[in-house]
Amino acid sequence: MGRSKLWVGTEIALRDLNDRIVLRGLPSRVALRLGQIYLRLGQRSRALSLIFFAHRSARAESVRSRAEAHVSELLPLAHAASGSSRASFEEALGGRVLVLKRPKPGERGVLFVMFTELFAAIADQVDVQRLLAEYTLVLEPSWSGYCDRDLLFFTQFEEPIFALTAERLDYDFITRLDSNLHPVFIGSGDWVDPSIAEPFIGAEKRYDIVMNAHWGPSKRHRVLFRSLKALGSHCRVALIGGPWEGCDRDAVVELARYFGVREQIEFFERIPYAQVMEVMAAARVCVLLSLKEGANRALPEAMFCDVPVVLLKEYVGGCQKNVVPETGVIVPQADLTATLKRMIRGEGAFRPRRWALQNIACVKSGERLNEIVKADAQQRGFPWTEDLAPHKNAPESRYLHEDDERRLAPFNDDLRRFLVDRSEKEEPNRSKVPIPVRLALKDVSDQLTRASVASHLAYPIGRALAAFGDSDRALSLISRAHRMSRAPELRERCEAVLQGLLPVTHALHVTGTDPIERHFGKRLLVLKEPSAKERGVLFVMFSELLAAIAEQVDVKRLLADYTLVFEPSWSGYFDRDLLFYTQFEDPIFVLSGERGDFQFLERLASNLIPVPLAPCDWVDPSVAEPYLQSEKTFDVVMNAHWGSSKRHHVLFRALATLSEELRVALIGGSWEGGTRESVAAVARHFGVREQLEFFERIPFERVMQVTCSARCSVLLSLKEGSNRALAESMFCDVPVVLLEDHVGGIHKNIVPETGVVAAERDLAETLVRVARGSQNFQPRAWALANVSCLESGTKLNELLRASAIERGLPWTRDIAHHANSPDAQYLDAADAERLSEANRGLRAYFK
Known part of the structure; x- marks a missing residue:
């Protein structure tokens, strides 16, 4: 059941108001002022985040100039980027991280890196200095607004790094920065392979307008629908997209119905790339209505389909440089309807494909990039005997020619040798919130979790929304209340509401962004x-x-x-x-x-x-077999990422109460903003740092070896799925310790033969008892018989x-x-x- 027309109209009015606030640059002015205050208070990290945001979101040159003055004072950023990235450098090899030129003795290779999130991953997971000794980096940020900590992290290095910079403001900013970052006037929209559209050139024009954009509110479909209503019922529109930002196709359909234009629209969701080109080529004009992006690829794809484009004057992003008289028009939002009417009628001598072929095809962009990087190498006296391999973005980087893919595959795989153990890069804790305060807040949060406070708050709101007919939001809140609840009676009430909301027949609210x-x-x-x-x-x-x-x-x-x-x-x-x-x-x-x-x-x-x-x-018992006779060098092993949900502080607090020292192996990796350094800082707070040995991003065989070297294994989170680390410990013949208030599938496997379920207050005593072998456990024998x-x-x-x-x-x-x-x-x-x-x-x- 959809929302009322009043509700939808109110949401539209609020989004229109938000757009006006953004266009006037109010958030940037507020952020700049707060950043300046934090700077005076010595809160450098928070000041940095706010000033960077102010610069990225500014629409006024005066705000950008003032923000830049502070940026110059704060550079270089010699510490890790804005936080631990959930992106994995290793998983991106050969796709978002692509070798365009192989390194040779005395000659550097060239490495292409897509998406800003991977810049943080490189800072967090890679020995950048060693990488730069063998490769010249070419970075392609995801979004306009290059006053960004994940990008500016790289200003600490001396080697030149090339940043693709299609948006003029970003190009000027990087130029004024006068650092090792060199702007290149190419964007992510300049790597389209023209051949993808060739089968569809000259197709019958079944649509007047096409818009290729996800269903999220930032794409502003409502602006199109407002114009469509004025254009009349004869105007046909193709919408290509997918769920994003919590919005699915139903949310866009709801907007179309509000404006009375639903019957004029044909939806295409998650269609193959070839069909995207087919639909685009069947339209008379393509529109992009967002206010800010990186370098949108849908408009260049439309150009290669020989479809002219419309871009708003209010837009900030890399598309502007490609909208020229041959390819389309840039107009104020107020003139959108009149402009669409003229273009649908065929007014204007557009030649988008011809211009795009000559200027922004992936081969042309590759040639320009090659000349820039080559000229820089030769200017610095470095050899250049091999050019870059041509590549395209579709959507991740891939080689244009299969021969290059085969030739460079070993070099993409070889990039793993630049991965580092964070133990080589230990730094002091940088958080401005004192550790005792953070731990106290975490303890309060854990108590609220145990008491199901959030569930008790979410349930009545969800029930009220269900009564008002807003089944979508009701389902989100009721499901959250049920998942977080530890109270059986509250779960029963949630399930009663659910019966009125099933079946869930429309598209899901969360996007599966990965093919x-x-x-x-x-x-x-x-x-x-x-x-x-x-x-x-x-x-x-x-x-x-x-x-x-x-x-x-x-x-x-x-x-x-x-x-x-x-x-x-x-x-x-x-x-x-x-x-x-x-x-x-x-x-x-x-x-x-x-x-x-x-x-x-x-x-x-x-x-x-x-x-x-x-x-x-589903653990394979054979993985542990080579290490079953390992010497017991650790009393305790904890295999858990460094994020706060794993609650390392509970282990450290327990260790600090013991009169005897236990040797502890910590296996993990960065997550949820937590790093090896932040965990080590908490250990130092409790005075137990010297009892710990860290193992970060180690191979699976090494994980088994370390686990087999321990006398007991511990898991301290309050809720998970079904933790595999404890199961692996059992196959390593290592008994386990689990907290009694843990919620998760591993609970069923903690039996007298495999380990102990303990209250958190008894953790220290339990660890000593299990590690000292006071109980006769047989974890591997039980696991082999029951859960292999x-x-x-x-x-x-x-x-x-x-x-x-x-x-x-x-x-x-x-x-x-x-x-x-x-x-x-x-x-x-x-x-x-x-x-x-x-x-x-x-x-x-x-x-």
């Missing part, structure tokens, strides 16, 4: 191939892929050929990404290791069938087989065995080869 194809054979794993008479079995890991499948796949066709088995990432199954699948009749099996989730799905009585297995039940990947596979197979037979369906072949490490993979290489074609064949189910 799922790259997960075929890993996070989406065919365990049994389908045949003409018998369904296959498809195993799906991680909750975000549930959303991605709903967005990108024809689920009904998929269910006709496959039985689905879901393995959600996190405890708390009252989740929209999962409940979306209740609209289907076919049974879907959901691994439900946490007792509360199992019972919830049972009470739901839908097609979602709970299975008493969890992600922690082989045992779990056999249990799952029996459940699936019994269900198929009960429903009168054939079952002549069993599923293949697999393990999670961390993605799913077959245990038997023969299964991997046999099922490879079935995994590739999942492409056939794309929408």
Whole structure:
């Protein structure tokens, strides 16, 4: 049930007001003033963030100038970038991180890096000085506004670094900065491969207007609908997009209905790239209506489709340089309707494709970049014997020629040698909030979590929204209340409201930004191939892929050929990404290791069938075998990222109360803004830093070796999915310690043979008792008999087989065995080869 017209109208008015505030630059003025105050108070880090924001969001030159004066005082940024990035440098190799020229003895290579989030990942995960000794970096930021900590981090180095800078204000800023960052007047929209549009040139014009933009409010579809209403009912529009910023297609449909133009619009969601080009080429004009972006690629793609474009004068971003008389027009928003009317009628001598071919094709941009980097190398007396490999963005970087991909693949893989252990880069804690205050706040937060305070607040609001008919927001709040609640009676009340909101039949609220194809054979794993008479079995890991499948796949066709088995990432199954699948009749099996989730799905009585297995039940026992006889050099091991949710401070507090010292191994990586340095600072606060040895981003074999070298393993978080580190510890024959108020699937595996469930107040005593061997544990023997990947596979197979037979369906072949490490993979290489074609064949189910 949609929202009332009054509600939608109010939201539109608020967004219009927000646009006026942005255009007047009010947020930048407020941020600059606050930044100046923090600077006087000596709060450098907060001042930096506010001043940078002021510069990026400023529309007035006076604000930018004042902000820049402070930036010059604060540079260089010699510490890590704005926070630990969740992006992984290693996972981006050969895509968002791409070698364009190989290094040789005496001659540097060239490395292309897309997206600002990866700049932070490089600062956090890479020895940048060593990397710069062998490679010249070319950075392509995601967004306009280069007064950004993740980019300016690189000003500390002497070597020149090239920053693609399509927006004139950014180009001028980098030029005035006069640092090692060299602006290059090329943007991310300048790497389109012209050949993608060739099959569709001259297509019949079925649409007057096309807009290729996600469904988020920043794309401002309402501005188009307002003009469309004035243009009349004869005007036809194609909208290409996908969910973003909490908005799905239904939100855009709702806006279109409000303006009375829904029947004039055809929606295309998550369509293949070739179809995007086909739809674009079938339009008379393409529009972009956002106020700020990086260098939008949809407009250059329209140009290569020989479609002229319209851009707003109020827009800030890299597209402006490409909108010239041959390609389109730049107009004030007030003139949008009149401009569209003229262009739809065919007024104007536009030649967008011809101009684009001559100026911004990926080959042309590559040649310009090559000449700039080559000239700089020669000017500094460095050799240049090989040019850059041509590449394109579609959407990630990829080589234009397969020969270059084969030739440079070893060099992309070799970039892993620049990854560093953060222990080499230890720095003092930089937070301006004293550690005792942070720990006190964390303790309060944990107590609120235990008391389900947030749940009790979310529930009445969600229930009220449901009564008012706002089912979308009601579902979000009620599901959050249920997931966070530790009170059975509150969960029951949430479930009662849910019955009036099911089934969840519309697209999900969270975008699966990743194309799922790259997960075929890993996070989406065919365990049994389908045949003409018998369904296959498809195993799906991680909750975000549930959303991605709903967005990108024809689920009904998929269910006709496959039985689905879901393995959600996190405890708390009252989740929209999962409940979306209740609209289907076919049974879907959901691994439900946490007792509360199992019972919830049972009470739901839908097609979602709970299975008493969890992600922690798919460990391959053989991974630990080489290290089972390792010397016990540590009393305790904790394998957990450095984020605050893992609660390292609880361990340090316990260690500080002991009269004897325990040796502790900490295995982890940066997460949630937490770093090895921030964890070490907390350890120093408790006076236990010397008892710890850190292991960061180590290979999986090394993880097993360190774990086998410990006498006990500990997990201290309050809630997770089904922690695999404790399961791995059991196969290392290491007993485990879990807190009694932990919520997660690993709880079911803590039995007298494997470890202890303890109250937090008893943690110190429990660690000593377990580490000193005062109890006869047999964790590996129990795990081998109950939760190995082989045992779990056999249990799952029996459940699936019994269900198929009960429903009168054939079952002549069993599923293949697999393990999670961390993605799913077959245990038997023969299964991997046999099922490879079935995994590739999942492409056939794309929408």
